[in-house]
Amino acid sequence: MQSKVSSIEKPATPSLKGFEWRNYIVYFAFVGVLIYFSISLSDEGFLTSGNLLNIVRQTATISLMALAMTFVISTGEIDLSVGSIAALSSLVGALAIQAGYGIIGGLIGGVGTGLVVGLINGLLVTKVAIPSFLVTLGTMGAIKGAAMWVTDTAPVPIVDANFNFIFGSGDIGPIPVLLIWTLVFTVIAHILLRKTTFGRQVLATGGNENAARFSGVKTMKIKLMVFLATGLMAGLAGLLYAGRMNAGRFSFGEGDELSVIAAVILGGTSLFGGVGTIIGTIVGSLMIGTINNGLIIMGLDVSQQMIIKGIIIILAVAFGKKAMKR
Amino acid sequence: MEQPILEMRGINKAFNGITVLNDVNFSVKKGEVHALMGGNGAGKSTLMKILTGVYSADSGEILIEGKPVSIKSYDDAQKNNISMIFQEFSLIPTLSVAQNIYLTREKKTSLGLLDDKDCEMKTEKLLEELGVDIKPTEIVQNLGVGYWQMTEIAKALSQEAKILIMDEPTSSLTKNETEILFSFINKLKAKGYSIIYISHRMDEIFQICDRITIMRDGRYITTEKCSETNLDTVISHIVGMQFDQAFEWKERSYATDVPPIFEVRNLSAEHVEDINLKIQPGEIVGIAGLMGSGRTELLRNLFGIDPIKSGDIYISGQKQSIKNPKNAIEAGLALIPEDRRMQGLVLEHSVKDNMILPILSKVKKGAFIDSKKSNEISRDFVKILNIKTDNIFKQAGLLSGGNQQKIVLAKWLANDPTVLMLDEPTIGVDIGAKTEIVEIIRAMAENGKAILVVSSELPELLALSDRVIVMHDGKIKKEMTRREIKSEEELQYAIQGF
Incomplete structure (x- = not known):
């Protein structure tokens, strides 16, 4: 008796035709970039393990922030304040260590700073209902100002060798600690997004906020949580900057929001919310790092790198839009 | 029990x-x-x-x-x-x-x-x-x-x-x-x-x-x-x-001995193919077809929303070049879209602001909007179309579906188009407003306009049309005068049964 009702019109099934190549473009692009630099920069030592590990070191801060940003963008929001948070956190962490509170003090200071700013962002977005773009545009400026003001733009050196080892320049055997940081958080973020109710509700909130709310998702709480997440990770990224450079400095993280958002979008997370991928984000981040590294070796300066990053973001979103329309 | x-x-x-x-x-x-x-x-x-x-x-x-x-x-x-x-x-x-x-x-x-x-x-x-x-x-x-x-x-x-x-x-x-x-x-x-x-x-x-x-x-x-x-x-x-008999077809007369006021020749576009169409002044032509048969797409092409690949459009014998909706409006076309909430109305704006949007240039006094004149026009339309609203300054989104649709109609009546195209004009509208809208469309035709109506509701289409065109897969498959259609079933058969 259980006749299937559908015979007339089959629902679309994913076939090779429906293969969302956009979701995987970042992998092809990454391989393409690697091959391009390997050939064009073979004499400059691009492909040496030393340089490749360098890319990982330089990319760690962007990667950590991009992991958290994946959650924010998946809910359909954005956080522009990550770079400024990293700067302020590096300084607060350095000051705490300088004041004799040790590594733990530095950690609490840096991460706590990030959480506080994340909380402010989150509350303004959820309670005051200001669009996140405006909220974080505001805090981006304000926090940057705070970072410049707290030491009157002077850097704060960190002489604690253990701190600098754990949070920056250390290697365990051949493996840089920064690679370990990246790997650990990538695994955590991936499980959070794919395998927990939190991740599912993040995607639901971004996919259709009303529907999510009617299904019992506390969408405001979810949004608050994702801003806390970017705050936390940007705070940690600030400490990683400090550890790598042996100092806190207001200029750390400058322009990072561009790289971070580019990494997330390139990875295949939808700027319109509802679709997110951690693996894509990490590959996107490594690609940005690789491009930066390659451009530096080629002799291009920061200004030229910025131009290229800007173009990459626009291209990534343009591809994304095209795929959405279909 | x-x-x-x-x-x-x-x-x-x-x-x-x-x-x-x-x-x-x-x-x-x-x-x-x-x-x-x-x-x-x-x-x-x-x-x-x-x-x-x-x-x-x-x-x-x-x-x-x-x-x-x-x-x-x-x-x-x-x-x-x-x-x-x-x-x-x-x-x-x-x-x-x-x-x-x-x-x-x-x-x-x-x-x-x-x-x-x-x-x-x-x-x-x-x-x-x-x-x-x-x-x-x-x-x-x-x-x-x-x-x-x-x-x-x-x-x-x-x-x-x-x-x-x-x-x-x-x-x-x-x-x-x-x-x-x-x-x-x-x-x-x-x-x-x-x-x-x-x-x-x-x-x-x-x-x-x-x-x-x-x-x-x-x-x-x-x-x-x-x-x-x-x-x-x-x-x-x-x-x-x-229930008054608005849904009964009344045989109407219109000028058949004059050249067509609206003509489409060999029009092809992404979703429609080789469309030929002539409408006399005062004639109501209905387009029937299943969803995806190209009905809505054709209206969008004619109104310049989607580009055409080839073919010509003539209004009052003049060849028109319609590249965008602005051209279309200037040529005397009007399109009342299917989804009024998305395309037809600015729901946050008042009844009046919606009505005068397409005729801003006509109610201007120097650089400013002549509020006396625009209020007058809006009040007239509220009265003529029997729109149920407290006043013309009420937000359009607060009105019922039928009344919203009447505002959309008013918007285009104010502009006095030569050719009026309507896509599902009574969708989501209650039966009372429906009969009123049907009457308004008839009155427009009586004024010598050419009317092109797309509708999935066959009783409505049969009540309105002087001639019905059946579309299938982007092509015109059949054309019948209203007199030739004996029953709704017959039209249904034409739409479904190829």
Whole structure:
């Protein structure tokens, strides 16, 4: 008796035709970039393990922030304040260590700073209902100002060798600690997004906020949580900057929001919310790092790198839009 | 007598002192499909919002299986096994069917992680039981619209819903999808679920429902068995007086000895092919066809929204170059789009602001809008079109669907177009407003305009058109004068049966 009702019109099934190549473009692009630099920069030592590990070191801060940003963008929001948070956190962490509170003090200071700013962002977005773009545009400026003001733009050196080892320049055997940081958080973020109710509700909130709310998702709480997440990770990224450079400095993280958002979008997370991928984000981040590294070796300066990053973001979103329309 | 599964007794509700529900009674039996009908503003949606906890009644009681219950939120409604199948779909398009159905109710593994396999198995079982052929892992946005609704229903059933409220469930479905939905509803009925079915479409209601409850002006009017009533009775209850014969076709005369006022020659575009069309001044031409047959697409091409590949458009014998809607308006074309909320109106703006938008240049005084003149024009239209609004400064979004549609009409009447194109002009509009809109369109034709109407509602198309064009796969497949069409069935056959 259980006749299937559908015979007339089959629902679309994913076939090779429906293969969302956009979701995987970042992998092809990454391989393409690697091959391009390997050939064009073979004499400059691009492909040496030393340089490749360098890319990982330089990319760690962007990667950590991009992991958290994946959650924010998946809910359909954005956080522009990550770079400024990293700067302020590096300084607060350095000051705490300088004041004799040790590594733990530095950690609490840096991460706590990030959480506080994340909380402010989150509350303004959820309670005051200001669009996140405006909220974080505001805090981006304000926090940057705070970072410049707290030491009157002077850097704060960190002489604690253990701190600098754990949070920056250390290697365990051949493996840089920064690679370990990246790997650990990538695994955590991936499980959070794919395998927990939190991740599912993040995607639901971004996919259709009303529907999510009617299904019992506390969408405001979810949004608050994702801003806390970017705050936390940007705070940690600030400490990683400090550890790598042996100092806190207001200029750390400058322009990072561009790289971070580019990494997330390139990875295949939808700027319109509802679709997110951690693996894509990490590959996107490594690609940005690789491009930066390659451009530096080629002799291009920061200004030229910025131009290229800007173009990459626009291209990534343009591809994304095209795929959405279909 | 059998105990009803749901009973609403003596429900009263007022907003700001204005009574919207006056001592309404409503009861639903187990395993029946019960239509709730009434014009726009009759109080159907308010009654359902009270049932689902969106509003609370000022007085009256709700009984489920004879026990009084208190429903203060949608959660409460769900706890009482009541689920609303939303008109605006309430699924997450980017998640899979299984993920949607069990959202926030996922089973977890011993590690506290999501057990998607469990979800998918349960979903598979549920869908199997309902006889719906959807893969649990399918991403919802890849499904056809008809299947969205079934997924929603499956979701409601997984939450132990026993009473389902469906508000215009077929409004975005094709005929095929509607048939699938109806066979699905029949299955649910057989399993003992009760369905409250809100719709303006009479044919559907007589096809699928067991009983009809009719409301008018916030009052309960009557409940009748579908098998013991007929269309005329139902319509007279809804309208409150004997239904006038607006839906009867009247043979009209128009000038046939003059050149056509509107002509399309060999037009081809992405979704339409080799369209040839002539309309005399004062003639109403209807376009029939299934969804996707190219009807809407053709109007969009003619109005310059989507580009044409080849072909020419002539108005009053003049060849027109229409590259965008602005060209089209200047050439004397007007298009009243299907989705008025999205395309026809700025809902946040006032009735007046909407009406004068296309004629701003005509009501200007120097650089400013002449408020006296524009108020006058707006008031005239409110009067002529019998738009029910407190005043012309009321926000358009606050009016009922029928009145919104009249504002859209007014917008274009003000502009005095030569050719008026309408896409589903009475969709989602109550029967009273429907007859009025039909009359307005006829009056436009009497003024010598060329009228091109796309409609899925065949009685409406037959009532209006002097000539009907049937489209299929982007081509004109048949052309009939109204006189040649003997019955609705014949037209239906032309649309379906190739």
